[in-house]
Amino acid sequence: MDIATSDTAVDTELAIEARGLVKRFDDTLAVDGVDLLVPRGSITGILGPNGAGKTTTLRMMLGIIDPDEGMRRVLGHDDPKDIARLIGYLPEERGLYPAMKATDAIGFMGALRGLPLPEGRERGRKLLEDHGLGHAADKQIRQLSKGMAQIVQLLGTLVHDPQLVVLDEPFSGLDAINQGKLEVLIRGLADKGVTVIFSTHVIAHAERLCEGIAIIAGGKVPFAGRVDEARDRIPAQVRLETSAQDGPWMAALPESRRKVGKFWYFPLPDTGIEPLLRALIDGNAGIQSLSIERAGLHDAFVAIAGEAAAADLVTSPEGEEA
Amino acid sequence: MQGTTTAGRLSLWRAAFVVARRDFTAILFSRAFIFFLLGPLFPVAVAALAGGVGAQVQSEAMAADVGIAMPADDLDAMMAARDELAEKVGPAIPPFVALERLQPGESFDAEELLSSGEGRFAAVVTGTVQEPQLTAPEANLARWQGTVSLIAAKAASREATAYPPVTTHPVATSGASENRGRFQTAQAGQLLLFLLIMLLASMVLSNLVEEKGNKIIEILAAAIPMDAVFVGKLFAMLAISLVGIAVWGSVGTGLLLAGGRSLSEFANPGVGWPMFFALGAVYFGMGYLLLGSIFLAVGSMATTVREVQTLAMPVTMAQVLVFFLASLAVTRTGEWFEYLAIAFPLSSPFAMLARAAVDEALWPHLLALVWQAVCVAVFIRAGASLFRRKVMKSGPQGAARSRGLGSLIRGTFRIGS
Numbered sequence: 142m143d144i145a146t147s148d149t150a151v152d153t154e155l156a157i158e159a160r161g162l163v164k165r166f167d168d169t170l171a172v173d174g175v176d177l178l179v180p181r182g183s184i185t186g187i188l189g190p191n192g193a194g195k196t197t198t199l200r201m202m203l204g205i206i207d208p209d210e211g212m213r214r215v216l217g218h219d220d221p222k223d224i225a226r227l228i229g230y231l232p233e234e235r236g237l238y239p240a241m242k243a244t245d246a247i248g249f250m251g252a253l254r255g256l257p258l259p260e261g262r263e264r265g266r267k268l269l270e271d272h273g274l275g276h277a278a279d280k281q282i283r284q285l286s287k288g289m290a291q292i293v294q295l296l297g298t299l300v301h302d303p304q305l306v307v308l309d310e311p312f313s314g315l316d317a318i319n320q321g322k323l324e325v326l327i328r329g330l331a332d333k334g335v336t337v338i339f340s341t342h343v344i345a346h347a348e349r350l351c352e353g354i355a356i357i358a359g360g361k362v363p364f365a366g367r368v369d370e371a372r373d374r375i376p377a378q379v380r381l382e383t384s385a386q387d388g389p390w391m392a393a394l395p396e397s398r399r400k401v402g403k404f405w406y407f408p409l410p411d412t413g414i415e416p417l418l419r420a421l422i423d424g425n426a427g428i429q430s431l432s433i434e435r436a437g438l439h440d441a442f443v444a445i446a447g448e449a450a451a452a453d454l455v456t457s458p459e460g461e462e463a
Numbered sequence: 464m465q466g467t468t469t470a471g472r473l474s475l476w477r478a479a480f481v482v483a484r485r486d487f488t489a490i491l492f493s494r495a496f497i498f499f500l501l502g503p504l505f506p507v508a509v510a511a512l513a514g515g516v517g518a519q520v521q522s523e524a525m526a527a528d529v530g531i532a533m534p535a536d537d538l539d540a541m542m543a544a545r546d547e548l549a550e551k552v553g554p555a556i557p558p559f560v561a562l563e564r565l566q567p568g569e570s571f572d573a574e575e576l577l578s579s580g581e582g583r584f585a586a587v588v589t590g591t592v593q594e595p596q597l598t599a600p601e602a603n604l605a606r607w608q609g610t611v612s613l614i615a616a617k618a619a620s621r622e623a624t625a626y627p628p629v630t631t632h633p634v635a636t637s638g639a640s641e642n643r644g645r646f647q648t649a650q651a652g653q654l655l656l657f658l659l660i661m662l663l664a665s666m667v668l669s670n671l672v673e674e675k676g677n678k679i680i681e682i683l684a685a686a687i688p689m690d691a692v693f694v695g696k697l698f699a700m701l702a703i704s705l706v707g708i709a710v711w712g713s714v715g716t717g718l719l720l721a722g723g724r725s726l727s728e729f730a731n732p733g734v735g736w737p738m739f740f741a742l743g744a745v746y747f748g749m750g751y752l753l754l755g756s757i758f759l760a761v762g763s764m765a766t767t768v769r770e771v772q773t774l775a776m777p778v779t780m781a782q783v784l785v786f787f788l789a790s791l792a793v794t795r796t797g798e799w800f801e802y803l804a805i806a807f808p809l810s811s812p813f814a815m816l817a818r819a820a821v822d823e824a825l826w827p828h829l830l831a832l833v834w835q836a837v838c839v840a841v842f843i844r845a846g847a848s849l850f851r852r853k854v855m856k857s858g859p860q861g862a863a864r865s866r867g868l869g870s871l872i873r874g875t876f877r878i879g880s
Contacts (some may be wrong), residue, residue, distance in 0.1 A: 205684045206851065222688060225472045230685040239487060252481045253686035255473055437849030 156181045156305050156336035157202055162210035164197050171197045173360040174211070179338055179353070181304075184331045186347035187340040188442065189357035195340035196233055198357065199309055203230055216305055217285050226255040229303035233310045233340075235294055239283035243269060243293045246274055250297030261300055268296040272322070288319050295323070299330070306330055310340035312346055324350060348438045358446040368438060375436035377407040379417070382429040390424025393417055407432055474692065478686060478687035482695025484700070486670075490703050499703075500710050503662065527585035528560045529607065532571035535564040537618070544617035551626065556610060563586070573598035592618045592651045642821075647733050649793050649820035652743060653813050657786045660750045662705040665778060667755040668762035669771045670696050675763075675854070689847035695754050697843070701748060708747075733823040744820045749835040750812035754782065756839055757809075760846025764853065789813030796821055805831060808838035 152438060157179035164172040172194045187195045191261035201208045206219035215221040221228065237246050247265030252258045269278045273290060282290050289450045297308065308327075312320050327337050327350055341347055347354050350370060355365040364371055382404050383390070410417055414433060421428055436444075474479070482637045490496055531541055542559055561581075563571055573587035573765040577598065586599030588611055597608060597614045617624070671805060675682040683692050732739040765771045785807075792804035792814045804814035805827075 200685075203685050205681065222472050228685075229683070232678065232681040232685070233677035236487065236674075236680070236682060238485075238673075238677060238679065240493070249481070249485055250682065250686075253473075253478070253683065254522075258484075297822050324647065 154180055155217075155316055156183075157213070157215055157338065159198075159202055159211065159213040160214060162198065162208045163210035164194075164201060164206065164208055170200070171360055175360075175362050177202075177362070179336060179356055180220040181336050182331065182334045183336060183352050184327060184350050185336075185338045186351035186354045187357055188342070188354050188438075189286070189337065189340070189342065189345045189446075190342055193357045195357055195359040196309055199307055199338075199340060203228065203307060223290075225253075226301060227304045229254070229298040229301070229306040231295055231298045231306075231308045231311055232394065233313065235291055235314070237282045237290060237294055237297075239281065241282055242279050243274070243282065243285065244278045246293055247297040247300050249258075250294075254301040255305070256301040264300050265296065268300060269293070272296065272326075291315060292319065292322075293324070301446070303335065305336045305338070308337070310341060311339050312341060312343060316322055320346075344439050344442065345439075354438075356442060356446050364441075366446045371438060371441040371445065372436045374441050377436065378434045379405075379407055379414070379428075380411050380432045380434055381405040381407075381421075381426075382431070383421075384427030384429055387423060388424055388426065390421045390426035393420035393424060473687055473691070475688060475691045477692035479695035479698065481687070482683065482692055485812075486699035487702050490699070491706070493759070496703075500707060503707075503711050504714060509684070515712075521811065522850075527583050529557045529559075529611075530562040530576065530582070530584045530587040531559050531564060532562040532587065532589050533591060534567070538564055540573040540592055540618035541588070541595075541614060541637040544614045547624075548614060548617055556614070557585075557607060559588075560584070566838055574727075622649075625676050645732060645821045646793065649817035652732075652739070652816045652820055653786070653789055653793065655749055656743065656750060656813055656816055657789075659704070659708060659747060660754060661779065661786075663700075663707065664758060665750050665775060667697065667700050667863040668765075668774060668778060669768065670700060670759055671763040671850075672765065672768055672771055675766070684692075684851070689851050690843060691761055693756065693843045693847045693850075697752055697759060700755060701751050704751060705748075730821070731821040734819045734825060735823075739819055739827070743816055746812035747818045747831065749832065749839065752808075752839045753808050753812070753835060753842065756842035756846055760842070760849055763846065763850045785809045788811060793817045793821075806834075808835060809841075811835050811838075 146310075155178055157177055159175060161176040162172055162173075162175040162177075163170070173197055175194070177198070187198065189195050197206070200206045202213050202221065210389060212219070213221070216224050216227055218224045238249075241249065244262045244265040247268065248256075248258050248261030251261030256264070266275075266278050269275050271338065272292060274292060277285055277289055277293070282293065295311065298308070310326075311323060315323060324346070327339070328339050339346075339350075351368055353365070353367055354371060355362050356371070364374070381394075394405060395407050395410060398405055400406075412424065418428075418431070420430075472478075490499075531538055533541060538561055542561060545556060562576070565571060571587075571589050573589050573596075576582075576587055577600075586597055586603045586607055588595055588597055590596035592615050592641060595611055597604060597606065597611050598705075602649045603845045671680065674683065680692075683689075734742065761774060761778070762771055765774060788807065789804050789810040790813075792801040792810070795801050796818070801814060801818075805818070811831055812835065815828060818827065
């Protein structure tokens with residue numbers, strides 16, 4: 142699997158290079174030969190249903206657990222713990238000490254990554270103010286709402302200015318407003334050259350944010366690459382409405398055409414739209430409307446990973462909230 | 464450390480310090496810590512109170528009188544002999560209370576007096592000086608039979624006894640008493656060490672439950688080595704324990720001094736008191752880290768507080784077994800059994816503290832401390848490794864798979880899986 146734009150990308154251009162990662166838990170094969178190349182400064186989504194192996198893959202890349210087989214290099218280092226100060230990690234299962242104040246929690250997370258505690262607290266206070274949570278700086282975590290606590294933990298993930306940020310299901314549990322804020326924050330990180338990699342089972346987030354995605358299902362990665370490459374796996378669909386019910390123009394439509402209501406649907410021919418348009422006009426189709434619809438990421442996911450894997454995916458954040 | 468972070472990882476000790484600082488301050492500034500400090504003082508106060516009341520009761524019980532009813536001459540002679548002997552012998556001679564001066568042919572029913580419960584009489588002496596009779600419950604008969612005989616003999620002699628003066632030559636101690644005293648010091652030191660470790664080290668059992676419950680463990684595991692998490696947590700709890708011991712020790716010392724007690728009641732230990740205390744502190748630390756590292760590893764496998772509570776009893780019993788091993792070693796100084804107790808890591812601190820009480824050599828302590836430190840490192844590494852392999856698995860589906868201690872044990876012993 143290669144999310145990099147080129148297979149020839151050299152190590153120094155890669156934030157993450159993983160090849161043949163395998164992980165078993167007892168009799169369960171959780172990850173089965175995952176390859177992953179993530180360019181520096183990119184936003185990459187790991188897209189897959191629950192239980193697909195996303196978290197295990199991320200944990201192996203972070204050095205929390207070791208792979209049974211395969212290799213991984215993170216920011217050019219074989220052992221991710223060697224560069225712990227350059228990495229920020231937000232786990233899927235959020236956790237903070239309930240009795241800690243928000244600034245202390247951020248400072249503590251920074252201290253774990255090598256930032257002096259007083260400086261971490263100071264930065265934490267500023268980050269909270271910048272994100273509209275200045276009033277919560279001296280409140281205990283137990284006094285904050287779930288969403289606010291989640292933002293505090295996210296800020297703790299970023300307080301030490303990491304070069305690589307790994308977010309496991311970062312949008313999970315956030316309301317629409319905070320999801321929007323998080324999207325802005327992720328884009329801001331990428332603008333500063335930080336590599337962001339996040340896992341999600343919400344397609345809309347991957348579609349909106351990511352330059353590259355890796356689709357993971359059943360511990361395997363059937364696709365990795367740019368989002369538009371994934372969409373291109375399914376040819377664009379033409380939607381056509383005509384006033385004529387039949388005529389010589391019908392010969393211009395491919396065999397795989399299907400009619401739903403008053404519309405004809407069929408894949409865009411390899412020759413492009415112009416020859417088709419000419420044939421329809423010459424054949425007196427009476428074109429009422431014609432549009433070219435590119436496949437969405439969900440359709441691409443279904444085509445790549447199958448209906449079963451797509452069943453647990455959520456198309457939109459609203460769907461997840463529901 | 465630089466203000467801005469640079470590539471690299473925190474050293475194990477630096478990372479452990481970050482964890483320990485968080486744990487230490489979180490516990491120290493919690494309300495529960497006040498109860499932690501006060502907790503052991505309650506039994507001390509209760510024991511002091513109970514001891515005082517018990518001593519009073521015992522004193523009163525022991526102060527029971529011996530009644531005497533004899534013909535007038537015999538009674539006077541017995542009373543005079545009793546007073547003279549009491550002056551020489553002391554409290555071993557019971558106080559006599561004259562009940563009745565009998566006329567010739569008159570008798571006294573001692574059994575009726577004792578069964579009536581009148582007065583505080585534990586026994587009654589009747590008969591004559593030549594043929595005294597003692598009436599009392601069985602236990603008191605054995606206790607005072609000889610004494611009454613001695614008093615009667617003295618009363619019968621009617622002559623002043625010449626008591627030769629005894630010239631005394633005090634010495635600090637004798638070989639026998641010093642050995643016995645050092646043995647007692649060793650036992651007392653071991654017992655104190657055991658009580659402190661038993662009370663304090665078991666707290667470590669539940670130490671990782673909070674992190675697992677709050678899901679913070681993954682943040683820790685992603686940032687620093689699990690060894691550092693274990694080391695940090697152990698040393699934080701050790702520091703908390705030392706704060707507690709400092710408080711309890713100060714209060715205890717104050718109470719002892721107020722009660723007029725001193726260390727001179729114990730024999731001077733082989734290495735001397737200052738070194739004995741220093742070694743006691745070091746062996747407490749080592750014992751705490753050794754047992755604590757095992758408790759931490761075992762406790763880290765528990766998934767719920769209930770499992771931790773279930774583990775507490777067998778863990779305490781295991782501690783008692785270790786203590787018995789070390790206690791037996793005190794009686795086998797220089798034998799293979801003592802060396803076994805010293806070599807076995809968990810009993811080593813207890814056995815070595817006992818050795819410090821009876822033997823002045825210091826170099827064995829250096830060797831023992833190195834050995835214990837190695838064992839601590841091995842235990843921590845093994846515990847952290849087990850935790851990484853068995854507990855840190857995956858997300859929600861991994862959490863569902865994450866196993867309790869029972870299934871972990873079943874899995875560990877499953878052959879060929």
